[in-house]
Structure formats: structure tokens, C-alpha cells
Amino acid sequence: MRPPLERWLVRLIAPADREFIAGDLAEEYGRRVESDGRRAAAPWYAREIAAALGQRILAALRDAGGAGRPRIASIGQDLRFAGRAIRRAPGHAVLVAATLALGIGATTAVFTVVDRVLLRPPPFPDPHELVTVWSTYPGWRGHDVLGPFWDRIPFSWPEYVDWREGQTSFLGVAAYDGRRMTLTESGMPALLDVGVASASLFPLLGVEPELGRTFAPDEEGQGAKRVALLGHAIWRDRWAGSPEAIGSTIRLEGTAFTVIGVLPERFRFRTVGDSRFTSFDVWIPIGPDGGPLNRDSHAYETIARLPDGAIEPAVVEETGRIVGGESYPERRGARVVARHDEEVGEAREPLVLLFAAVGLLMTIACVNVAALFLGRVLARRGELATRAALGAGRWRILRQLSIEALVLGGLGVAGGLALGYGGVRVLVARAPAALDLPPALGLDLRVLGFSVALGLVTSLVFGLAPAALLRRGDLDGQLRRASGRLLSGGRRFQRGLVAAQFGLSLLLLVGAGLLGRSLAAELAIDPGFETGTLLSFDLALQPDAYPTNAVRSTFFTAAVERLGAIPGVEDVSGITSLPFSGTGGSSSFQIVGREVPESRKKPEALRRSVLPGFHETLGIELLRGRPLLASDRDGAADAVVISRAMEERFWPDGDAIGERIERDGRIWEIVGVVEDVLDDDLVGEPKPTFYTPFHQDEVGNRARLTLVLRTATPPDRLAPQIRAAIWELDGSLPIENVEEVQSLLDRATAPERYRTMLVGLFAILATSLASVGIFGVTTRTLVQRTREMGIRAALGAGPGRLIVQVVGGEAPALAAGVAVGLGAAIFVSRALAPFLYGVPRLDPLTYVAAVAILAAAGLAAALIAARRVVWLDPARVLRAD
Amino acid sequence: MNEPINDVEYLVLLAVARLDDDAYGVTIREEIERRAARSVSVAAVYAALGRLEERRLLAHHLTDPTPERGGRRKKVFRVTGPGGDALRATREGLDRMWEGVELPEERRSA
Numbered sequence: 001m002r003p004p005l006e007r008w009l010v011r012l013i014a015p016a017d018r019e020f021i022a023g024d025l026a027e028e029y030g031r032r033v034e035s036d037g038r039r040a041a042a043p044w045y046a047r048e049i050a051a052a053l054g055q056r057i058l059a060a061l062r063d064a065g066g067a068g069r070p071r072i073a074s075i076g077q078d079l080r081f082a083g084r085a086i087r088r089a090p091g092h093a094v095l096v097a098a099t100l101a102l103g104i105g106a107t108t109a110v111f112t113v114v115d116r117v118l119l120r121p122p123p124f125p126d127p128h129e130l131v132t133v134w135s136t137y138p139g140w141r142g143h144d145v146l147g148p149f150w151d152r153i154p155f156s157w158p159e160y161v162d163w164r165e166g167q168t169s170f171l172g173v174a175a176y177d178g179r180r181m182t183l184t185e186s187g188m189p190a191l192l193d194v195g196v197a198s199a200s201l202f203p204l205l206g207v208e209p210e211l212g213r214t215f216a217p218d219e220e221g222q223g224a225k226r227v228a229l230l231g232h233a234i235w236r237d238r239w240a241g242s243p244e245a246i247g248s249t250i251r252l253e254g255t256a257f258t259v260i261g262v263l264p265e266r267f268r269f270r271t272v273g274d275s276r277f278t279s280f281d282v283w284i285p286i287g288p289d290g291g292p293l294n295r296d297s298h299a300y301e302t303i304a305r306l307p308d309g310a311i312e313p314a315v316v317e318e319t320g321r322i323v324g325g326e327s328y329p330e331r332r333g334a335r336v337v338a339r340h341d342e343e344v345g346e347a348r349e350p351l352v353l354l355f356a357a358v359g360l361l362m363t364i365a366c367v368n369v370a371a372l373f374l375g376r377v378l379a380r381r382g383e384l385a386t387r388a389a390l391g392a393g394r395w396r397i398l399r400q401l402s403i404e405a406l407v408l409g410g411l412g413v414a415g416g417l418a419l420g421y422g423g424v425r426v427l428v429a430r431a432p433a434a435l436d437l438p439p440a441l442g443l444d445l446r447v448l449g450f451s452v453a454l455g456l457v458t459s460l461v462f463g464l465a466p467a468a469l470l471r472r473g474d475l476d477g478q479l480r481r482a483s484g485r486l487l488s489g490g491r492r493f494q495r496g497l498v499a500a501q502f503g504l505s506l507l508l509l510v511g512a513g514l515l516g517r518s519l520a521a522e523l524a525i526d527p528g529f530e531t532g533t534l535l536s537f538d539l540a541l542q543p544d545a546y547p548t549n550a551v552r553s554t555f556f557t558a559a560v561e562r563l564g565a566i567p568g569v570e571d572v573s574g575i576t577s578l579p580f581s582g583t584g585g586s587s588s589f590q591i592v593g594r595e596v597p598e599s600r601k602k603p604e605a606l607r608r609s610v611l612p613g614f615h616e617t618l619g620i621e622l623l624r625g626r627p628l629l630a631s632d633r634d635g636a637a638d639a640v641v642i643s644r645a646m647e648e649r650f651w652p653d654g655d656a657i658g659e660r661i662e663r664d665g666r667i668w669e670i671v672g673v674v675e676d677v678l679d680d681d682l683v684g685e686p687k688p689t690f691y692t693p694f695h696q697d698e699v700g701n702r703a704r705l706t707l708v709l710r711t712a713t714p715p716d717r718l719a720p721q722i723r724a725a726i727w728e729l730d731g732s733l734p735i736e737n738v739e740e741v742q743s744l745l746d747r748a749t750a751p752e753r754y755r756t757m758l759v760g761l762f763a764i765l766a767t768s769l770a771s772v773g774i775f776g777v778t779t780r781t782l783v784q785r786t787r788e789m790g791i792r793a794a795l796g797a798g799p800g801r802l803i804v805q806v807v808g809g810e811a812p813a814l815a816a817g818v819a820v821g822l823g824a825a826i827f828v829s830r831a832l833a834p835f836l837y838g839v840p841r842l843d844p845l846t847y848v849a850a851v852a853i854l855a856a857a858g859l860a861a862a863l864i865a866a867r868r869v870v871w872l873d874p875a876r877v878l879r880a881d
Numbered sequence: 882m883n884e885p886i887n888d889v890e891y892l893v894l895l896a897v898a899r900l901d902d903d904a905y906g907v908t909i910r911e912e913i914e915r916r917a918a919r920s921v922s923v924a925a926v927y928a929a930l931g932r933l934e935e936r937r938l939l940a941h942h943l944t945d946p947t948p949e950r951g952g953r954r955k956k957v958f959r960v961t962g963p964g965g966d967a968l969r970a971t972r973e974g975l976d977r978m979w980e981g982v983e984l985p986e987e988r989r990s991a
Contacts (some may be wrong), residue, residue, distance in 0.1 A: 002951060006951070013924065016931070017927045017931065017956075019953050019954060020905070020906060020927065020953070020954070020955065020956040021906065021923055021924055021927055022951070022953060023906075023950035023951065023953030023954065023955060024905065024906030024907045024910075024923050024950075024955075025923055026949070026950050026951040026953070027907055027949050027950045028907050028910075028923075030949055047922070048922055048923055048924065051922030051923070051924045051925060052922070052923070052924035054924070055922075055924040055925060055927070055928045056924075058928075059928070
């Protein structure tokens with residue numbers, strides 16, 4: 001039996017005994033496979049190969065020591081030499097190690113995250129076959145509420161069934177959705193993330209339950225059975241991982257479901273259209289208890305398997321025809337997307353860019369390390385010549401240089417590891433929740449190995465450069481010629497590189513600057529209400545315990561009263577969906593006197609149902625008319641308050657007060673107009689919104705409300721008192737998402753902040769590396785022109801003038817780099833434009849600041865390198881050659 | 882040059898002596914693992930074998946290729962006369978060291 005990769009691996013064994021060692025390993029590998037299996041044998045084989053490589057390196061080091069010398073001692077000596085060389089030029093050592101560390105750390109950290117998000121497919125068999133299908137409705141394009149969703153409309157249950165029965169292209173199709181449901185078992189009531197699914201979902205994904213079974217085809221739809229699948233975590237926590245969970249019951253929203261199975265621990269599934277659900281506690285079948293079944297409720301996302309994942313036009317056409325019925329293709333159609341793309345979503349493009357840029361960064365780091373080592377060649381000339389004169393052979397010198405290079409490289413690698421680990425932790429901690437990164441994300445070992453190897457090889461190759469050019473004989477003369485060749489030959493190239501680095505850095509600085517200013521502008525936006533000391537939490541009433549509108553109204557009135565009595569609470573109110581909570585929907589309505597016919601699109605606006613005093617509690621200004629009051633309840637005339645945007649849209653020339661709108665067969669009179677609030681996007685336009693009194697109108701029948709409290713004390717300490725107040729009324733109510741409203745807003749800007757942070761970090765890295773590059777190039781110029789400088793100094797030129805001359809010599813390269821970078825930045829800023837708010841993509845301040853920062857960094861690096869001119873002693877310089 | 886042999890070399894030399902005509906990498910390694918409870922990599926065994934052969938304490942011959950070794954030959958070792966002398970000398974040296982040694986009572990850990 002042949003061990004894995006044997007052909008390549010055996011080449012790592014020293015040639016002398018390769019045949020016999022490889023033979024022994026092959027023989028024993030075969031036996032181990034038979035006795036312990038392949039899984040145990042392969043790591044053993046890898047260890048043996050590694051040991052053989054280790055032996056080979058040891059032997060090579062020993063041989064390099066020359067015959068007859070005490071062997072190990074000379075390695076110690078080399079290490080001591082290396083230590084001394086590093087101490088003599090600590091700046092060089094720090095620069096080499098820091099450059100490598102930055103390159104390795106950044107590459108590894110970013111690759112780890114990018115790999116996790118972009119390259120890793122969903123954890124199911126044949127993931128490339130998985131697609132998600134949306135229905136489309138071009139008529140919504142451009143609509144301000146529905147526009148963004150025109151091509152990602154979920155399916156209704158009957159549409160899904162039609163599709164399932166009628167389609168011929170897919171290997172299998174499934175529908176699912178997520179919803180929050182209250183678990184009313186023993187213990188603390190809890191709000192669970194419940195997945196509702198067609199019976200086909202789990203077989204389609206290829207998921208086998210850990211215990212029991214998944215849904216049967218007759219357990220979904222109209223006659224759905226009340227059965228449930230437990231997620232692994234809830235099974236472990238609430239059922240202590242006992243097999244007796246199967247057959248037990250679980251009460252969701254007061255309804256009992258029989259547990260039929262437990263899902264495996266590694267099962268992960270999320271909704272892609274609705275960002276709230278990144279995992280599920282429990283699954284129930286789609287049916288009367290788990291989601292709407294009528295044709296108008298577009299509730300269900302879909303997932304399907306296509307042969308080879310090939311999204312052919314015919315597939316899209318067929319699906320569109322089934323979903324769109326007779327209206328296809330004008331009114332309704334379908335869109336098929338690879339599941340993986342859908343999950344990665346908007347993150348893809350910035351991450352790909354970042355990935356490319358980081359690759360470039362690692363290249364630049366290596367080039368800089370090379371340049372730094374080359375810059376040291378001349379400085380070491382005398383020392384090496386002396387050692388050669390004292391009898392050190394070429395190999396001896398080679399070995400010493402390689403140990404020095406490896407020590408520096410090793411320091412860089414250690415720093416890179418630390419930076420990489422730290423970097424991944426920062427990237428994960430700041431990542432928007434939608435990326436779904438596991439908190440304990442480990443570094444990607446492949447890319448870590450690759451960048452470590454690249455770093456070490458670079459330092460080794462260029463650390464050895466001086467000695468590699470040696471031949472026997474006149475060592476000093478050779479060194480001089482060799483270093484001269486190195487210096488003059490590579491200089492133009494190196495300058496070009498530095499210019500390129502400056503260009504890249506400028507590009508990144510501009511990008512970071514634009515994003516940063518955009519973020520600042522966004523954070524300065526007034527959402528239309530004061531978040532300062534505002535606290536919110538969600539309350540969901542059980543339909544069976546609170547069956548009617550009147551009962552619920554009574555409960556919430558009592559709750560508001562109790563909460564208001566908590567010391568430190570100034571105002572209390574409630575709303576069906578709070579701005580920035582990511583919930584809530586819109587309603588169509590008719591304006592009385594201006595009704596549009598059924599065939600045409602009715603006016604539409606966001607619809608919110610509020611408790612009395614909502615606008616006061618949030619600090620939303622009342623522009624005209626009156627607010628909604630406690631007296632707006634059952635029996636009184638139906639009243640509604642509208643937002644400024646709604647008035648401007650539908651009553652552009654005048655007062656909407658007293659106008660009436662019709663919805664659900666009821667007539668609502670507009671009694672007030674309030675200032676706009678932003679709903680879930682800070683940079684969007686405010687959307688037309690109308691507010692109805694909760695006591696007259698409940699959106700949906702869930703009886704779920706978000707209560708908001710304006711407090712005088714820091715709101716974070718009130719949670720225990722809030723719980724006590726609510727549980728005095730009803731101890732079975734779950735109190736969820738107790739949160740400061742400000743943090744809802746923070747979450748809304750999280751992607752922007754993440755983007756800005758990434759680009760900013762990256763700009764800092766690139767600028768640092770570019771500075772290292774300019775330092776290297778200036779050093780080289782100086783070293784090469786030492787003699788000339790000495791003569792000038794002897795002729796009376798002061799150090800100041802010499803420095804100006806040296807630094808000035810690098811100016812054209814920098815100017816070229818900056819020019820190219822500016823051009824590139826102007827070009828690339830077009831790609832950034834969609835992400836920018838409140839700052840033009842050609843914002844002069846940003847560009848000027850970026851150039852200034854870069855120029856300052858470059859100048860500082862050149863000056864630091866040039867400062868040795870000050871110490872030039874003309875007499876010594878002239879003697880030295 | 883009568884450099885003393887180190888402990889891995891000693892183990893390898895003894896293993897070759899024990900194994901008669903079948904002393905090669907795999908068996909030597911197994912012998913050391915079984916009897917001395919020490920795990921040594923194949924490459925380390927060969928490093929020791931190379932040093933011992935350099936000092937003419939061991940000699941080898943090659944076998945025909947076999948399929949289970951991926952068509953490779955086998956290097957089979959035997960102990961030479963000087964090798965036997967070195968083993969004996971090492972043993973005698975150790976025995977003399979042991980004479981009169983009194984150790985604290987053996988401790989058994991669970």
C-alpha cells in the first residue's frame with residue numbers, strides 16, 4: 001500500500017538512505033493501515049517524514065561545520081554570532097522582523113476570515129448543487145418600501161406546492177421560514193427561534209437526525225401534525241441530552257407539539273432573506289400552527305438541488321412560468337441563485353478586494369525584507385572579510401549568515417503569529433452578525449504555513465545574498481564588487497517598487513478616509529428620535545391566555561402603569577415594531593374620496609400600532625394636530641397619526657388633518673402629523689408611515705409589542721425591576737431583548753463600521769510598509785554614495801545639505817508613486833461610491849490629507865535613514881575604501 | 882579513535898545483534914520499541930546505523946526489491962567483530978558503574 005503523497009514526500013529524506021528509509025516506511029505504513037486503519041497510519045507517516053527531514057537538516061549543519069571540528073559547539077557559536085550581529089544593528093533586526101510580522105499576520109488573519117465567509121460552502125453534501133429560488137415582481141421596482149425586495153420575494157405555500165408538483169428541473173425542492181415563538185414549558189418562559197419547514201427540507205440537505213426521525217410528507221401543509229424536531233443545543237440544555245426527549249411534548253405559543261427527533265450538533269441553517277435567524281432552536285412543519293398557508297402570504301424562502309448546480313435559462317424560465325402563472329413574464333417571474341452566493345451576499349465584493357490587497361501586502365513585505373538584507377551587504381563587508389581572512393571557509397560564512405537570517409525570520413514569524421491571532425479576534429469580534437463567524441475561529445493553517453514559509457525563504461535567500469556571490473580568493477574585493485553590482489543593478493527596480501508601494505498606500509488611505517468620513521456623517525444623522533436614555537424590550541402575549549383585543553389592551557395598560565411606577569422611569573409606551581429593530585411591515589390603504597380602482601396599485605406606507613404617548617416617549621415632534629391618546633380606544637372613532645413624509649407624499653399641497661383613510665374596511669381619521677423617523681437605514685429617505693392606536697388596531701394577531709422606557713438613570717440597571725413589574729402581572733411571560741435603543745442603531749451601522757475598520761487597518765499597514773521601503777531605498781543610496789558624501793563633507797558641505805540632497809534624490813520616485821496612487825484612487829473611488837454617504841467620492845480634504853500623511857511618513861523614514869550622514873567622518877570615509 | 886557510543890547507538894547496535902539475519906529499519910525500530918519501550922523514528926535509526934557503520938561496528942548487505950516496499954531494496958545489517966567488542970566494552974563499562982550502587986527503594990506510580 002502506498003502512503004499518501006509518497007512520491008513527493010520521500011524527496012524530503014536524505015538521498016543517501018532514501019531508498020531504504022522510504023522502503024521501511026512504506027512497509028510499516030502498510031502494516032499500520034491493516035492494524036490501525038488509514039486514519040492512524042497517515043499521521044504516523046507524516047511524523048516519520050518530518051523526523052527524516054529533521055535528521056537531514058541536522059546532518060547538513062554538522063557537515064557544514066567541516067570535518068574534525070567539535071560539531072554542536074559551532075552551532076552555538078553561530079547563534080551567539082547571530083545574536084551579536086543583531087545587537088549591532090538592532091534597527092535592521094526590528095525592521096526585518098516587523099515587516100515579516102505585518103505581512104504574515106495580516107495575510108493569515110484576513111485569509112482566515114475570507115476563507116470562512118467566501119470559500120467554505122454550506123456544510124451539506126454536494127453543496128454546489130444547492131440553490132435558492134425567489135419569485136420576482138418587476139412592478140415593485142422603484143417603489144420606496146417594496147422596491148428593494150422586487151427580485152427576492154419569498155413563496156407562498158400554494159405557490160411552493162405548485163412549483164414542487166410542476167417542476168422538472170430540480171432534484172428536490174424545500175420551503176422554510178423562521179419565526180419567534182414562546183416556549184411555555186417549565187422554568188423561565190423563553191422566546192425561541194423556530195424554523196418551519198416542508199418535510200422535504202432535511203432529506204434535501206442530506207441531514208440525518210441524531211435521534212428519532214425528521215418530518216414525514218404527510219405531516220406538512222393543511223393537515224400538518226403537531227410534531228417538532230429539537231436542535232442539538234436546546235435538547236442538551238432542556239432535556240439534558242436524554243433520549244427520552246423523543247415522544248415528550250413541547251409547548252409553543254400554548255400549543256403542544258410531540259418531539260419526534262433531535263438534529264445533529266453540526267447542523268447549521270439560516271434564513272438568507274431575513275437576517276434575524278442565523279440558527280434555530282426547534283423545527284416544526286409548515287402548517288396551520290407554523291405559518292400561513294394562503295396564496296397571498298409570501299412567507300417561505302426556498303432551497304433546492306439542481307443537477308451540478310447549473311442554473312440554465314430553461315430552469316429559470318420553467319420556475320418563473322409556474323410561479324407567475326398566466327401573468328408570466330410581465331408580472332411575475334423567478335430568480336435562481338446559488339445558495340452559497342446568497343449566504344455570502346453583500347460581503348463578497350469587499351472581501352475579495354481585501355483579499356487581493358492583502359496578497360499584495362505580503363508580496364511587498366517580502367520585497368522589503370529582501371531590500372533590507374541587501375542594504376546590509378556593504379555594512380557587513382569588513383566583518384565578513386575579516387572572518388574569511390582568519391580562516392572561515394565559504395560554507396562556514398554561509399552557515400552563519402543563514403542562521404542570522406533564520407533568527408530574524410523566526411522573530412518575524414513569531415510576531416506574525418501573534419498579530420494573526422490578534423487580528424482574527426478583532427475581525428471576528430467586530431464582524432456584523434450576518435457573517436455568522438464562530439467566536440473561536442482558529443487561524444487557517446494552510447495560509448499560515450504558506451506565509452511563514454514564504455517569509456523564512458525570503459529572509460534566507462536574501463540573507464545569504466552576500467555570501468552566495470563569494471568565490472575563493474580575494475574575498476574583500478569580491479564583496480565590494482558583488483555589493484556594487486547588487487546595489488546599482490537593483491536600485492531602479494527597488495525605487496519602482498517603493499513608488500508602487502506609495503501608490504497602493506495612497507489608494508488605501510484615500511479609501512479609508514472616504515469611508516471614515518462617510519461613517520462620521522452617518523453617525524451624525526439624527527434618526528428623528530432621542531436614543532439617549534431609551535430602553536426597550538419585547539413582550540409577547542399567549543393567544544390562549546389573552547384571546548381578545550380588549551384583554552390585551554387591559555394588560556398593556558396595566559403594564560405601562562406598573563413600569564411607570566419604577567423609580568427613575570419617566571415615560572413608558574409601546575409600538576408593534578420599533579425603528580431599527582428589523583421588524584415590521586407596510587400596508588396598503590385607500591384615501592377616502594380618492595379611491596383607486598382595484599386593478600391599480602393602492603397607496604402604501606409603513607404601518608405601526610402604538611400605545612398612547614409613544615411619540616412623546618421617543619421625543620418625536622408633533623407638527624400639527626394632536627397625538628394619539630388613551631381615549632383612542634374601542635368605541636371611540638378610529639384615529640390615526642401620520643408622518644411628515646406621508647403627508648408630503650399624499651397631500652402635497654396641504655393639511656392632511658381631518659382627511660380619512662380606509663383600511664381593513666374601517667375608516668381612520670387623521671388627527672395629527674408627526675416628524676419623520678428613520679426606520680432601518682440611517683442613510684435612506686424617511687418612509688411614509690402611519691401610526692394607529694394599539695387599543696383600536698393590532699397589526700397581526702400575535703399580540704407582540706415592544707415596550708419603550710425613557711429613564712432618568714442609566715437604563716442598563718433597570719432590567720431586574722422591569723422583570724419584577726411584568727411578572728407581578730403574569731409570571732409566564734417571556735421578557736426578551738432588553739436593550740438600549742442606541743445599541744439597535746449601533747447594529748444598523750455595524751457593516752459600515754466594519755468596512756471602515758478593515759480598510760483603515762489595512763491603510764495603516766500599507767503605509768508602514770511603504771515607509772520601511774523608503775527607508776531601505778534611502779539607506780542603499782547612502783551606502784552607495786558614502787564616498788561621495790565623504791568628499792562633499794570634506795569640501796565643507798554641512799550635514800543638513802547632504803541630507804537634503806539624499807532625501808531629495810528619492811523625491812521623484814515618491815512623486816511618481818503618489819501620482820499613480822492618486823490616479824488609481826480617483827478611479828477606484830467609483831467602486832466605493834455606493835458605500836459613501838454625505839461625502840463626495842472626490843472629496844478634496846480626504847485626498848489632500850492622504851497625500852500629506854503619506855508624504856510625512858515617507859519623509860520621516862528617509863530622514864531616519866539619512867541621519868547617519870551627520871555622523872560621517874570624512875577622513876574615515878575616504879580611508880575606508 | 883575510540884569515541885564512546887551514545888545511547889541510541891547502543892540500543893540500535895544491540896537490536897541488530899538480537900535480530901540475527903533480519904536486522905533492518907522496521908525490525909530494529911520495533912525491537913527497540915518492544916524491549917526498551919522507546920519510540921525512535923526510522924530516520925533516527927538510520928542516522929545511528931550510518932554512524933555505527935562509519936566506525937565499522939556494523940556492516941550491511943542489500944536484498945532484492947519487494948512489492949510491499951514499493952519496489953525498493955532493503956539494507957540488512959549485522960554486527961562486525963569490532964561491533965561485538967564495542968558492545969562488550971560498553972556493557973562492561975556499565976556493569977562496573979553499577980557495582981555497589983544502592984538506589985532508593987523503587988517507587989511505583991499507579
